[in-house]
Amino acid sequence: MLLKTITLGEAADGRTPVILLHGLYGSARNWGQHQKTLAGGGRQVITMDLRNHGESPHGPVASYGTMAEDVAETLAAMGITRCRLLGHSMGGKIAMRLALTRPDLLERVIIADIAPRTYRHGNAALAEAMLALQLTPGMTRAEASAALADRIPDAMIRSFLLLNLRLGSTQPNGWRIGLSELAEAIPVIEGWEPSAAQYPGPSLFIAGGRSHYLMDGEKAGIRDLFPAARFVVLEKAGHWLHVDDPAGFIAAISPFLDEG
16 A cells, blocks of 8 residues: 655755654654654655555555555655654554564664553544544534543543544545544554564664653563664653653654664
8 A cells, every 4th residue: 555655855965764654543744843853954754644544545454564564665656765764653563563574674763652562552442432423514623522522531632633533614524544444453553463573773762751651671572673772761751752852852863863
C-alpha cells in the first residue's frame, strides 16, 4: 500500500532523508512543528500517514510486517533506498519491524517511548467509543467531544481523537481514519510478533520519564534485537514526549540524526 506523505526541506551534503511515523489514531500532521524544525537544519524530512490514518488508504492490518511493508513500498515509490527513521508508539513498532526485516533501508533508527513487547492500554475502548458516537448533520467538534465525555473522560485524549473527525457541509460527517479496520486490529497493534533477527545499526530509544511504556527493565530485551541501542529519558515527558517536551525531544534526536 502506498502511503500519503508530506515532504519538507532539502538535504544538505548528501544526507539521507528523515522519515517520521506517527502513533495510533494520529497522522502525519502530528509532526508539524517538529518536521519544520528538523527540515530547517539542512534535512529533507518526510512524514507519512500510516495505513488507516490521515489521507492514506484503509485496509486490514494483519501484522506489523504489513505496516512495515507499506513504509518500504512508499520509500521505493519515492526512489529512497536509505533513510533515517523515527517512529513514536505504534509508529515506533513499525520502525522496529522495518529495521529487523529491511535493515538495508535504514541508516539509523529512533524509537520514541515504545518497546518490542505486548501492551494492554485501553485502545479497544477508545475505538469502541468512537464507533458508538452518533454523528448528526451540523454536529460541531465541541458537541462531539461532549458526547464522548462519559466514555472518554480525558479531554486531551478526546481532542486528539477528534482531530480525525471530518466535519463539513460538502460531505457527510465521518471519520477520516479506518475506524472499523483499526478496531478489529487492536490485538495486532497492541501486540508484538517475536523476531530472531537483529538490527546492528545505530538505534536510539527515547523514554518519557512520566510514562510506563519504555522501562529500565526492558533494556536487555531491546539489546537482544538492537545490540547498538542507546537510551535517553526525557524526565518531564509522558508518553507523548514530543508534545510534552518538544525542545528536549529535538535536543535528544538532532545529534543522533546527524551522526555519520
